[in-house]
Amino acid sequence: MLLPDPGWKGSIMSELKQTPLHGEHIRLGAKMVEFAGWSMPVQFEGLRPEHLAVRRAVGLFDVSHMGEIWVRGSGSLKTLQWITSNDVSKLRPGEAHYTLLTNPEGGVIDDLIVYCFREGEEYLLCVNASNIDKDYKWVVSNNVGAASIENESDRWAQIAVQGPLAPRLLNDLLDVPMDLPPFRFLERTFQGEPIVIATTGYTGERGCEVFVPKQTAVALWQELLQTGKSYEVAPIGLGARDTLRLEMAYCLYGHELTDQTNPYEAGLGWVVKPHKEFIGKESILRTKELGLKRRLVGFKMVDKGIPRHDYRLCSMEGLEIGWVTSGTHSPSLDEAIGIGYIDASLAKQGTSIGVNIRGRIAKATVVKTPFVHQKGE
Numbered sequence: 001m002l003l004p005d006p007g008w009k010g011s012i013m014s015e016l017k018q019t020p021l022h023g024e025h026i027r028l029g030a031k032m033v034e035f036a037g038w039s040m041p042v043q044f045e046g047l048r049p050e051h052l053a054v055r056r057a058v059g060l061f062d063v064s065h066m067g068e069i070w071v072r073g074s075g076s077l078k079t080l081q082w083i084t085s086n087d088v089s090k091l092r093p094g095e096a097h098y099t100l101l102t103n104p105e106g107g108v109i110d111d112l113i114v115y116c117f118r119e120g121e122e123y124l125l126c127v128n129a130s131n132i133d134k135d136y137k138w139v140v141s142n143n144v145g146a147a148s149i150e151n152e153s154d155r156w157a158q159i160a161v162q163g164p165l166a167p168r169l170l171n172d173l174l175d176v177p178m179d180l181p182p183f184r185f186l187e188r189t190f191q192g193e194p195i196v197i198a199t200t201g202y203t204g205e206r207g208c209e210v211f212v213p214k215q216t217a218v219a220l221w222q223e224l225l226q227t228g229k230s231y232e233v234a235p236i237g238l239g240a241r242d243t244l245r246l247e248m249a250y251c252l253y254g255h256e257l258t259d260q261t262n263p264y265e266a267g268l269g270w271v272v273k274p275h276k277e278f279i280g281k282e283s284i285l286r287t288k289e290l291g292l293k294r295r296l297v298g299f300k301m302v303d304k305g306i307p308r309h310d311y312r313l314c315s316m317e318g319l320e321i322g323w324v325t326s327g328t329h330s331p332s333l334d335e336a337i338g339i340g341y342i343d344a345s346l347a348k349q350g351t352s353i354g355v356n357i358r359g360r361i362a363k364a365t366v367v368k369t370p371f372v373h374q375k376g377e
Helices: 011-015 022-027 047-056 076-083 129-141 166-174 214-231 238-247 281-290
Strands: 031-035 038-043 058-062 067-072 096-102 108-118 122-127 148-151 156-162 185-190 193-198 207-213 233-236 294-301 312-314 320-330 335-343 352-357 360-367
Touching: 022 214, 038 238, 047 058, 047 233, 047 238, 058 214, 067 076, 067 129, 076 122, 076 129, 096 129, 108 129, 108 193, 122 129, 129 148, 156 166, 156 214, 166 193, 166 207, 166 214, 185 214, 193 214, 207 214, 214 233, 238 320, 238 335, 294 352
Parallel strands: 058 233
Antiparallel strands: 031 038, 058 156, 067 122, 067 148, 096 108, 108 122, 156 207, 185 193, 193 207, 294 335, 294 360, 312 320, 312 352, 320 335, 352 360
16 A cells, blocks of 8 residues: 655645545544545554554454445346356355456456345446446446446445454444354444444455445444454554455455466466356466466565565566565564565465665575464453
8 A cells, every 4th residue: 555654745635635534533643644536534642553453452444435336136146146256146144255356458457246135137337446436337347247237336345353352342232143154244223224244355364344324434433443442442543454455465456466467377267267257258268278377475574674665676686576465564573574476386385586775685494384373351
């Protein structure tokens, strides 16, 4: 995630979109930055303490900038099967899965989560904030099932509740079963308004993402903070959201995934289902069959230095072999880590590679990902 200087101020800030929780962030003293056209909190107390709070206890994230596109009607399944790489027909009401929108060339338009409300009849697509308009136009233009498609992003807010103590907090406040499996969701009400509570997230920890009507978002946020005091709940900014997902080696659109990325290169072959027809399938499979030229790998720095987005990667002989897609200093490990694309022949654990850090070649080692593992309660 490329974030501006947290101290950055400019006239454009007043023109950015604001989530329903914007005032709450200001009240809590958050440092605000521009992200995907939104004014968002990059940090509250600080990146490191926020990151560790999520790994140790529970954190609240405002992810209301994400998009919600509903696909309804008898042709819903036909449309979704055609535009996404995973098999939507396997979903039952209350289930969700991770998938990709792919283009005819086999690249990734976006990565998203599909939620099944009524089998074959009603689905919710949660898409990345920067791609809402692009995704909506793509779905509409490829609506082979003549489904009803609505972009309801302006109606919804989202609050992610993440961390080993998140299930207790959600059980206390919203009566969410503590043993609800990953990628499931429940429909509840809060202050008379319908909400959706899904066991999805972007941190590798237990917890949920709560879809709430925007007019009720502030009340839910405040209740989560109040009820969560006994669990040491903390508000978390975009900075820690990025370091948490990077420790899990989760892909970020615009970094690990682009319109030119083949899913197999990114290690996402598990959401490509060749037994069904979907846009770009032939191109995706052809690239795989011809042999992948590059692969996404994780690496740890051996020499001092932090890998940053777009730094060049090289062999120990000095030949350029790829580039860094994301990198940071891991608060959990107290080590510099990164992920990036390299020549497929070198994508083996234990391989030594170099990172060009402003002209200095720093040694790193390819390692298994994720870098950290969920500990649970």
